[in-house]
Amino acid sequence: MKIIGLTGGIGSGKSTVCRIFEVLNVPVFYADDEAKALYESAEVVASVTRLLGHGILNEAGKIDRKKLAALIFEDAEKLLQIQQLIHPLVKKRFEEWKEQFQKQALYCIREAAILIESGSYKDCDKIIVVTAPEEIRIQRVMKRDKISRQEVLSRMTHQMQESERLKYADFVINNDGSHPLIRQVMQIHHQLLAEF
Numbered sequence: 282m283k284i285i286g287l288t289g290g291i292g293s294g295k296s297t298v299c300r301i302f303e304v305l306n307v308p309v310f311y312a313d314d315e316a317k318a319l320y321e322s323a324e325v326v327a328s329v330t331r332l333l334g335h336g337i338l339n340e341a342g343k344i345d346r347k348k349l350a351a352l353i354f355e356d357a358e359k360l361l362q363i364q365q366l367i368h369p370l371v372k373k374r375f376e377e378w379k380e381q382f383q384k385q386a387l388y389c390i391r392e393a394a395i396l397i398e399s400g401s402y403k404d405c406d407k408i409i410v411v412t413a414p415e416e417i418r419i420q421r422v423m424k425r426d427k428i429s430r431q432e433v434l435s436r437m438t439h440q441m442q443e444s445e446r447l448k449y450a451d452f453v454i455n456n457d458g459s460h461p462l463i464r465q466v467m468q469i470h471h472q473l474l475a476e477f
Contacts, residue, residue, distance in 0.1 A: 282379065283388040283477055284404060288396035289411030290440055291433070292418030292425070294456035298411050299392050301466040308382040312393035312401070315374050316367050320344045328366050333359065354439050368399050387477045397449050398441055409469060410450035412443060413457050 287302075289295045299309045319325050321343070329337060329344055333352060339345040353360040375391060382389055388406075396402050413421075415437075422433045447453065452472075454465045 282383050282386055283406040283473070284379075285388050285390050285407050285409060285473065286396045286402050286405035287390050287392045287409045287411065288394065288402075288446065289413075289454075289456075290418060290443055290446070291394065291436055292421040293411040293413045294421070294462075295392055295394070295411050298409075298454055298456065298462060298466060299390060301463055302390050302470070305466070305470055306386070307470070308386050308389040310375050310378050310389060310391050312371050312375065312391060312396070315371050317346075319367060319370050319374075320346065320349075325366070325370070329363065332362050332366070350436075354435055357439075360439065364395075364399060368401070372401065372404075388473055394440070397446060402449055407451040407473070408449050409452045409454060410446055411454045411456055412447070413455070415443075417457060 287295060287299060296311075299311070303309050320329070326338075326342070326344055329349070333349070337344055337348055337352070349363075353363050371393075379389060390409075391401065391405060393399065393401055396405070396408070402408055418437075419430060419433050422428065422436070423430060426433075452469045454462065454469070456462060
């Protein structure tokens with residue numbers, strides 16, 4: 282089974298595109314969701330607390346996700362340490378997840394916001410980049426996460442530049458609201474099936 286990496290900047294609409302692939306019976310692994318789930322595990326809570334201190338925990342003894350985001354998006358070294366902790370665990374989960382689809386799908390989608398930055402793209406046969414104009418992305422994230430424009434811009438500064446990300450793309454999906462998404466996904470789907 283081939284692995285198709287799918288990535289894009291914050292607010293580009295990666296999840297929406299993935300849902301279309303799922304309708305086509307393509308298995309989708311959501312690396313970002315897996316990473317979030319890992320923060321609930323006792324092992325990761327202990328490791329993060331060792332790195333960042335007990336102040337990162339909420340009253341229930343769980344990792345306070347907002348505090349974590351604020352801290353790591355302001356400190357590149359801490360961000361790197363957290364990524365080095367989480368990425369190998371997500372990769373292991375992906376390998377386990379993939380096994381169940383080996384016989385029933387020609388390809389699967391591995392969705393991740395930092396697919397390229399983490400080096401995970403190297404394990405992929407093709408890369409899809411979902412793109413959208415910056416202002417549309419800002420508005421989407423403000424609405425979705427109920428955060429300020431400044432917070433969105435801060436997160437964006439810690440992500441790869443769109444122009445850099447596009448250099449890795451085998452396929453580009455334009456999610457600006459005027460290019461039909463389903464048509465773009467179908468074209469890629471048919472092309473992938475023809476190649477494999």
